[in-house]
Amino acid sequence: MTVWCLVELDGDAVADASLRALTLARGLLPDTAAGSGVAAVVFGAPPLGDLAAYGAADVYVVSGVDGYAPRAWARVLAGLLGPAAESTGAGRTGGPRPAVVAAGTEHGNEVLAHLGAITGLPMAANCVAVSASGGGKLDLVRQRWAGLLLEEAVLDAPAALLTVATDAVAPAPATAAGAAVVHEISAAVSDADLLVRAVESPGGPSGVSLATARVVVGGGRGVGSAEGFAPLEELAELLGGVVGVSRVVTSEGWRPHSMQVGQTGTKITPDLYLACGISGAIQHFAGCSGARHIIAINTDASAPMMTRADYAVVGDLHEVLPALVKALRDRV
Amino acid sequence: MEILVCVKRVPTVGGAITLTADSRAIDTRASGFAISPHEECAVEEAVRLAGRFGGAVTVVSLGPAEAEEQLRGCLALGASAAVLVETAAGAETGPMATAAALHSVAAAGAFDLILLGNEASDTGGYQVGIRLAHLLGWPAATGAKAITVADDGLSLLASRSYRGVTEAFTLPLPCVVTVKEGINLPRYPSLPGRLRAKRAAVKRIPVAADGPVPAGDFRMTRLRVPDAPRKQATVLGQGSAAVPALVAVLAELGVIS
Numbered sequence: 001m002t003v004w005c006l007v008e009l010d011g012d013a014v015a016d017a018s019l020r021a022l023t024l025a026r027g028l029l030p031d032t033a034a035g036s037g038v039a040a041v042v043f044g045a046p047p048l049g050d051l052a053a054y055g056a057a058d059v060y061v062v063s064g065v066d067g068y069a070p071r072a073w074a075r076v077l078a079g080l081l082g083p084a085a086e087s088t089g090a091g092r093t094g095g096p097r098p099a100v101v102a103a104g105t106e107h108g109n110e111v112l113a114h115l116g117a118i119t120g121l122p123m124a125a126n127c128v129a130v131s132a133s134g135g136g137k138l139d140l141v142r143q144r145w146a147g148l149l150l151e152e153a154v155l156d157a158p159a160a161l162l163t164v165a166t167d168a169v170a171p172a173p174a175t176a177a178g179a180a181v182v183h184e185i186s187a188a189v190s191d192a193d194l195l196v197r198a199v200e201s202p203g204g205p206s207g208v209s210l211a212t213a214r215v216v217v218g219g220g221r222g223v224g225s226a227e228g229f230a231p232l233e234e235l236a237e238l239l240g241g242v243v244g245v246s247r248v249v250t251s252e253g254w255r256p257h258s259m260q261v262g263q264t265g266t267k268i269t270p271d272l273y274l275a276c277g278i279s280g281a282i283q284h285f286a287g288c289s290g291a292r293h294i295i296a297i298n299t300d301a302s303a304p305m306m307t308r309a310d311y312a313v314v315g316d317l318h319e320v321l322p323a324l325v326k327a328l329r330d331r332v
Numbered sequence: 333m334e335i336l337v338c339v340k341r342v343p344t345v346g347g348a349i350t351l352t353a354d355s356r357a358i359d360t361r362a363s364g365f366a367i368s369p370h371e372e373c374a375v376e377e378a379v380r381l382a383g384r385f386g387g388a389v390t391v392v393s394l395g396p397a398e399a400e401e402q403l404r405g406c407l408a409l410g411a412s413a414a415v416l417v418e419t420a421a422g423a424e425t426g427p428m429a430t431a432a433a434l435h436s437v438a439a440a441g442a443f444d445l446i447l448l449g450n451e452a453s454d455t456g457g458y459q460v461g462i463r464l465a466h467l468l469g470w471p472a473a474t475g476a477k478a479i480t481v482a483d484d485g486l487s488l489l490a491s492r493s494y495r496g497v498t499e500a501f502t503l504p505l506p507c508v509v510t511v512k513e514g515i516n517l518p519r520y521p522s523l524p525g526r527l528r529a530k531r532a533a534v535k536r537i538p539v540a541a542d543g544p545v546p547a548g549d550f551r552m553t554r555l556r557v558p559d560a561p562r563k564q565a566t567v568l569g570q571g572s573a574a575v576p577a578l579v580a581v582l583a584e585l586g587v588i589s
């Protein structure tokens with residue numbers, strides 16, 4: 001029985017989301033199997049130190065696929081999983097069964113969905129906890145509604161295909177490092193598997209600065225118009241931050257979608273989120289609950305954003321923000 | 333260009349998610365229903381492409397009889413045909429069975445392109461589009477934030493950004509593409525659109541009883557709302573009178589020196 005983990009790279013290092021995937025994957029190993037460990041699968045140069053620290057007993061380094069080609073990556077995983085995945089129904093053993101774990105990223109979810117389609121196995125996206133429930137079954141908890149709701153489920157399949165939520169499982173190194181024995185394998189893939197592949201180019205529109213900003217000044221319907229954002233932008237600049245917006249703002253066309261915070265926008269993790277004229281719908285919270293501190297400015301003291309913030313100012317943002325900007329400018 | 337768009341009826345949850353007594357579903361007695369923002373964008377993208385290349389947009393949903401409401405909403409935005417694969421009320425259909433049902437509709441037509449959302453906003457399975465593509469034997473791209481169809485209509489470029497890098501995928505048609513909100517700004521339904529949608533016929537077909545036998549079973553046992561840290565907001569004051577207190581908090585948080 002093997003627990004495979006598809007490891008993504010971020011530059012030369014293991015991507016943070018994959019460290020979380022490795023952490024959850026280790027939990028699927030039976031305690032009894034001494035010396036067993038996760039088998040990491042890497043398309044690229046493996047960061048062996050990190051992989052060992054996170055408990056990888058084996059590291060499969062795949063060659064023959066140039067760059068990101070989701071179906072080809074899935075085909076390689078299907079090959080490693082082998083016939084184990086095909087035994088349906090009565091053929092299943094009662095003992096621990098193999099698993100393929102990946103990060104709940106665009107790549108991880110996409111590759112595992114392909115693997116699910118190739119093998120006919122169920123795939124559970126964005127898991128936050130997994131444990132054996134006997135008879136080879138798994139009890140798992142996964143995110144719905146971008147984490148606003150949790151689903152408890154039982155998976156009874158010849159092999160488990162799971163991705164791990166990027167914001168729920170904390171990455172933790174293994175208590176004992178893995179041997180990280182390298183196995184070079186070449187991909188057995190067809191031309192059809194390689195048909196869809198990523199051509200990469202730098203930059204482009206992305207939520208990067210929003211996702212990593214230390215201060216985000218948020219604006220919602222209460223801002224009232226595209227022009228109404230002037231004081232928010234001025235404040236963001238004074239605080240060394242960026243402006244983020246609610247979905248109402250992007251639907252109205254006041255600001256582009258790349259600035260949207262929330263379930264279908266960007267998840268932010270600033271030290272301070274200053275939410276102005278935003279009611280605090282749960283889909284918005286799905287994107288800003290990672291903020292360390294929240295200050296809300298709203299005319300309605302009972303808006304969810306006001307009651308769930310750390311600090312609240314009851315008032316018209318068009319009055320408060322210019323006064324705040326002036327006060328900050330007067331300080332220097 | 334014949335385009336099929338797959339849309340799912342989901343509850344519109346606003347301030348909080350409330351569950352039914354058995355904790356197996358969202359209590360929708362007080363909520364409305366909608367399709368996900370990603371799917372609204374998929375419909376908009378399809379209508380724009382059909383406008384440029386000619387052809388029609390068909391929308392399909394697997395769901396209860398009431399999902400007709402969401403299909404009519406799509407007709408009002410410019411889709412010209414709608415198919416409802418009807419399931420029993422209250423039944424939750426998993427991604428594999430959903431893909432199989434959508435496949436039966438897709439295979440019965442002559443589509444050049446099938447658009448879906450990247451993920452359903454309720455269950456967030458992240459897989460129906462890819463499973464559908466495999467059933468059809470078509471290539472797939474996911475999470476597209478831009479789609480550019482070649483002038484000859486034979487291929488398209490789907491792109492997105494990932495870890496600060498733009499990834500572009502070239503796919504021959506026919507193909508499946510899942511899209512994300514932000515790919516376009518969906519229009520509001522026009523009055524003539526709404527009137528047309530009201531009169532249009534929605535084709536209803538029952539869901540096939542004997543789907544493919546899956547190689548494993550995934551079963552939801554219970555839903556649970558995660559505990560939110562309960563905070564008690566400190567009110568700093570009213571209007572601009574609160575500014576000195578606000579400045580003090582900014583200094584305390586280390587945001588200003």
Ligand SMILES: Cc1cc2nc3c(=O)[nH]c(=O)nc-3n(C[C@H](O)[C@H](O)[C@H](O)COP(=O)(O)OP(=O)(O)OC[C@H]3O[C@@H](n4cnc5c(N)ncnc54)[C@H](O)[C@@H]3O)c2cc1C
Pocket residue numbers: 219220221222223245246247248249260261262263264265266276277278279280281282283284287297298299300303315316317318344345346366368369453
């Ligand atoms: C599947 C799905 C996904 C979604 N994804 C997202 C997402 O990613 N991001 C997102 O933001 N939303 C998302 N939404 C939409 C979300 O449900 C809300 O509709 C949206 O967040 C509301 O935006 P808002 O707070 O700006 O507007 P409103 O809810 O209208 O709130 C406006 C607030 O401004 C206050 N206000 C008005 N005037 C002033 C003033 N002059 N000064 C101060 N305050 C004032 C009002 O009191 C009110 O609280 C999603 C919805 C669904 C169904």
Ligand SMILES: Nc1ncnc2c1ncn2[C@@H]1O[C@H](COP(=O)(O)O)[C@@H](O)[C@H]1O
Pocket residue numbers: 338339340341368370371392393394395427430434447448449450451452453455456457458459460461
């Ligand atoms: N019941 C359904 N009816 C029609 N389309 C669906 C249904 N469920 C999922 N889809 C489509 O598949 C996409 C991805 O869903 P999922 O893989 O379940 O997250 C959704 O955004 C829809 O476009």
